[in-house]
Amino acid sequence: MTEESVETLYLLGKEELIVGVSSFVQRPVAAKELPTISGFTHANIKKIQALEPDLILGFSDIQKDIAKDLIGLGFNVFITNQRSIAEILDYILMLGRLVNAQKEAQELVQKYQHKIDQIKKVANGPKIYLEEWDEPLITGIKWFSELFEMCGFINIFQNQSSESLAKNRFVNHEQIIERNPDYIFACWCGKKVSIDSIKNRSGYQHINAVKNNKIFELDPAIFLQPGPALFEAGLDLVESYLD
Numbered sequence: 001m002t003e004e005s006v007e008t009l010y011l012l013g014k015e016e017l018i019v020g021v022s023s024f025v026q027r028p029v030a031a032k033e034l035p036t037i038s039g040f041t042h043a044n045i046k047k048i049q050a051l052e053p054d055l056i057l058g059f060s061d062i063q064k065d066i067a068k069d070l071i072g073l074g075f076n077v078f079i080t081n082q083r084s085i086a087e088i089l090d091y092i093l094m095l096g097r098l099v100n101a102q103k104e105a106q107e108l109v110q111k112y113q114h115k116i117d118q119i120k121k122v123a124n125g126p127k128i129y130l131e132e133w134d135e136p137l138i139t140g141i142k143w144f145s146e147l148f149e150m151c152g153f154i155n156i157f158q159n160q161s162s163e164s165l166a167k168n169r170f171v172n173h174e175q176i177i178e179r180n181p182d183y184i185f186a187c188w189c190g191k192k193v194s195i196d197s198i199k200n201r202s203g204y205q206h207i208n209a210v211k212n213n214k215i216f217e218l219d220p221a222i223f224l225q226p227g228p229a230l231f232e233a234g235l236d237l238v239e240s241y242l243d
Helices: 003-011 029-033 045-051 060-070 086-098 102-118 141-148 172-181 196-197 227-239
Strands: 036-038 056-059 077-080 128-135 138-139 184-185 213-215
Touching: 003 029, 003 056, 003 102, 003 227, 036 045, 036 102, 045 086, 056 060, 056 184, 060 077, 077 086, 077 184, 086 141, 102 227, 128 141, 128 172, 128 196, 184 196, 196 213
Parallel strands: 056 077, 128 184, 184 213
Antiparallel strands: 128 138
């Protein structure tokens, strides 16, 4: 019922275990051919029942009601709430143990850890605003923030990014204008980012990111799922903005 578990299982060589996926799955492309059994906030219970899965994987407290219904039907359900880079790496190891791929999971985590260790931070890097949603304004979740911070960017809402619940990551236009980010990175789950609408917000003409045309849209399939995509593609993309 979530994206990152699908990509992880493919990378562990266990894709044959997957019988159904979320409609949000984009990575790898082959996974999009599998039966769709859920969105993020809803699931097709009858379709899941018909597939007779041994284990159902999900992510976030947002899926708690779906999990409750499935548990009530006698299914094994495993829901995680990873929010940081460290927790994402731990999740890969946990999933590896669940599917008897401990060695492959350890090698994958070591590969990602090595990639992280090789990153050269830029001292006093540019200030950034990460936008996860536009109405209401929600700043990026912890792993999203950490990915940029690893590369030397300074998140103007670093403290709020550590909050796991979206309602605790609400920000306002006045704060953004006052903190004056050099870059704005927007990543809206489920809809395309309108860069023009960001530029035209009242007062934003005074922000460095707007004056210097440094507003960018990021792919939710890479940045808003707590899994391998962050390391397989995300880190390289983040570093490219420093060139």
